[in-house]
Amino acid sequence: MKIFSKAQIYAGDTLTSERQKISSIELMERAGVQIFNWMHLRMQGAQVPIHIFCGIGNNGGDGLVIARHLIIHGYNVKTYIVDYNNKRSADFLAHYERLKGVTKAWPEPIHDPSDFPEIAPEDIIVDAIFGIGLNRPISKWVKDLFMHFRKSQAFTLAVDVPSGLFTDKAIENENDAVWAGFTLSFASPKLIFFLPETAKYTAQWEILDIGLDPEFLLTTETDAELIGKAEVLPNYIPRERFSHKGDFGHALIIGGSYGKIGAVTLTARATLSVGAGLVTTYIPKCGYTAMQASFPEAMVITDSHEEKITKINYNIKPTVIAFGIGAGTEGETLEALEHFLKENKTPLVIDADGLNMLSTKKSLLKYLPENTILTPHPKELERLIGAWKDDFEKLDKVKAFTKKYKVILIIKGAYSITVFNDKLFVNSTGNPGLATAGSGDVLTGIITGLLAQGYHPSVAAIFGTYLHGKSADLGALNLGFQSLIASHVIEYLGDAFLDLFLEPEPPAVEKSPEHEEKQKEA
Ligand SMILES: NC(=O)C1=CN([C@@H]2O[C@H](COP(=O)(O)OP(=O)(O)OC[C@H]3O[C@@H](n4cnc5c(N)ncnc54)[C@H](O)[C@@H]3O)[C@@H](O)[C@H]2O)[C@@H](O)CC1
Numbered sequence: 001m002k003i004f005s006k007a008q009i010y011a012g013d014t015l016t017s018e019r020q021k022i023s024s025i026e027l028m029e030r031a032g033v034q035i036f037n038w039m040h041l042r043m044q045g046a047q048v049p050i051h052i053f054c055g056i057g058n059n060g061g062d063g064l065v066i067a068r069h070l071i072i073h074g075y076n077v078k079t080y081i082v083d084y085n086n087k088r089s090a091d092f093l094a095h096y097e098r099l100k101g102v103t104k105a106w107p108e109p110i111h112d113p114s115d116f117p118e119i120a121p122e123d124i125i126v127d128a129i130f131g132i133g134l135n136r137p138i139s140k141w142v143k144d145l146f147m148h149f150r151k152s153q154a155f156t157l158a159v160d161v162p163s164g165l166f167t168d169k170a171i172e173n174e175n176d177a178v179w180a181g182f183t184l185s186f187a188s189p190k191l192i193f194f195l196p197e198t199a200k201y202t203a204q205w206e207i208l209d210i211g212l213d214p215e216f217l218l219t220t221e222t223d224a225e226l227i228g229k230a231e232v233l234p235n236y237i238p239r240e241r242f243s244h245k246g247d248f249g250h251a252l253i254i255g256g257s258y259g260k261i262g263a264v265t266l267t268a269r270a271t272l273s274v275g276a277g278l279v280t281t282y283i284p285k286c287g288y289t290a291m292q293a294s295f296p297e298a299m300v301i302t303d304s305h306e307e308k309i310t311k312i313n314y315n316i317k318p319t320v321i322a323f324g325i326g327a328g329t330e331g332e333t334l335e336a337l338e339h340f341l342k343e344n345k346t347p348l349v350i351d352a353d354g355l356n357m358l359s360t361k362k363s364l365l366k367y368l369p370e371n372t373i374l375t376p377h378p379k380e381l382e383r384l385i386g387a388w389k390d391d392f393e394k395l396d397k398v399k400a401f402t403k404k405y406k407v408i409l410i411i412k413g414a415y416s417i418t419v420f421n422d423k424l425f426v427n428s429t430g431n432p433g434l435a436t437a438g439s440g441d442v443l444t445g446i447i448t449g450l451l452a453q454g455y456h457p458s459v460a461a462i463f464g465t466y467l468h469g470k471s472a473d474l475g476a477l478n479l480g481f482q483s484l485i486a487s488h489v490i491e492y493l494g495d496a497f498l499d500l501f502l503e504p505e506p507p508a509v510e511k512s513p514e515h516e517e518k519q520k521e522a
């Protein structure tokens with residue numbers, strides 16, 4: 001699903017008005033009605049006090065539409081105008097007039113904290129103060145109003161985005177934005193819903209279809225995409241009846257050190273479990289028996305050293321190589337990596353200590369084959385690209401890094417982001433059960449196994465991250481977050497594959513009545 005930028009959303013609005021010959025006032029009506037419908041379906045007329053806080057721009061205009069329809073349907077509504085600016089938008093004013101037509105209880109203006117209403121914990125707040133138009137620092141008293149919401153503990157429903165968040169830059173203080181329980185966002189999810197510093201401002205979100213021009217939605221290229229089943233499924237390569245293991249590649253997994261052979265076992269097991277034809281591990285001597293005994297499907301080559309990797313010598317022809325898992329960063333291992341990189345032409349995945357070694361010797365980065373996949377967790381990423389001041393700077397730095405070295409990088413965490421060709425692929429699967437030892441080793445194995453089978457490196461990274469998260473999601477259904485361990489993620493990979501072909505994913509976008517009508521006509 002495309003993640004549109006703020007500029008694209010504004011452009012889509014204008015184009016939709018032109019092509020569908022509807023005014024922006026009517027587009028605002030659609031947006032507000034969609035939110036009203038959403039609330040009405042769930043509230044069924046309940047008389048819970050609803051406090052609707054409207055700004056003076058179009059986000060506020062949406063709030064006025066919601067207020068009008070709730071009032072018409074007999075809800076217990078209080079509307080407020082948060083007067084942070086005297087430049088009320090034309091569409092806001094149009095809907096202000098419409099609201100005055102249905103009630104004598106006109107909106108109450110709020111200018112400072114003395115105007116803040118009392119809000120009980122059982123009440124509902126609708127936050128329509130700022131949308132994507134926020135473009136400069138907010139007055140102190142408006143931030144105080146955000147805190148007033150938070151202190152009330154009332155359920156807060158944000159319109160489009162939690163007010164106070166910028167779509168393209170960080171906020172300075174934690175309490176400069178509304179903490180929403182739910183955000184109903186128009187047309188497209190916003191990138192800020194997926195970044196560690198801003199995702200926390202909304203516990204849940206949903207996208208509402210407001211009938212933007214279909215051609216615009218289809219043809220506009222975005223810098224970011226949310227990856228779900230619909231996005232990965234077209235890449236799936238089916239198995240031929242007469243296929244044999246030689247068709248699915250031979251993966252070589254290089255890593256391990258004394259006490260960390262298990263990491264390589266997990267990676268190798270995941271590589272084979274995702275469909276690679278053959279897997280060979282290259283590990284220090286001490287791991288030989290453990291590997292053979294615990295994972296009989298894998299072949300083993302040992303380093304001459306008992307406890308670490310010191311020379312990378314093998315006489316097989318791997319299709320893909322994964323390097324670094326549990327390898328340590330000892331001097332001889334770094335030398336082995338250096339020699340290896342200077343000779344190697346085979347596609348690569350680099351993880352864990354492989355990344356740490358590249359960070360200590362950045363001159364080696366130029367030897368990475370094009371489209372090498374790097375899978376750092378946040379600390380490894382910081383070692384690789386240096387510290388960042390906020391999530392947006394982090395994304396810029398990663399884009400510059402991947403461009404410079406022509407690599408693919410996965411920023412791991414909740415909503416892992418694969419950066420490839422200047423584009424962000426935001427993964428939608430996964431859960432906190434993955435915050436457990438070895439889950440990253442499994443991800444490396446999954447990606448390596450997909451590469452071995454001939455998936456393009458960008459697909460291996462994006463599809464692999466999806467399958468890894470999906471496996472964990474299915475595992476967590478039986479095990480809960482706490483009991484899920486890395487081995488389970490491997491065990492549930494089969495279910496993750498089968499799930500691709502099971503029931504369709506529920507639509508990410510709640511369809512508008514206009515959309516349903518058009519579908520019927522078609
Ligand atoms: N396709 C869509 O997504 C649609 C979006 N609509 C709504 O329109 C919103 C965007 O509306 P606007 O562009 O009017 O902007 P907002 O309502 O988000 O922003 C408020 C207004 O205040 C001004 N402003 C910005 N920062 C300020 C600050 N710190 N202090 C004081 N004033 C400030 C801005 O210039 C802007 O006009 C969306 O978020 C959405 O809610 C809908 O009405 C229609 C369709």
Ligand SMILES: Nc1ncnc2c1ncn2[C@@H]1O[C@H](COP(=O)(O)OP(=O)(O)O)[C@@H](O)[C@H]1O
Nearest residue numbers: 377412413414430431432434437438439440441
């Ligand atoms: N809270 C979370 N939600 C979703 N995915 C997570 C979460 N925490 C961790 N993960 C995923 O788990 C993996 C952890 O990788 P990593 O930190 O390298 O683990 P390890 O080094 O133990 O193998 C990554 O793929 C990451 O995206």
Ligand SMILES: [K+]
Nearest residue numbers: 127130161163
């Ligand atoms: K808002």
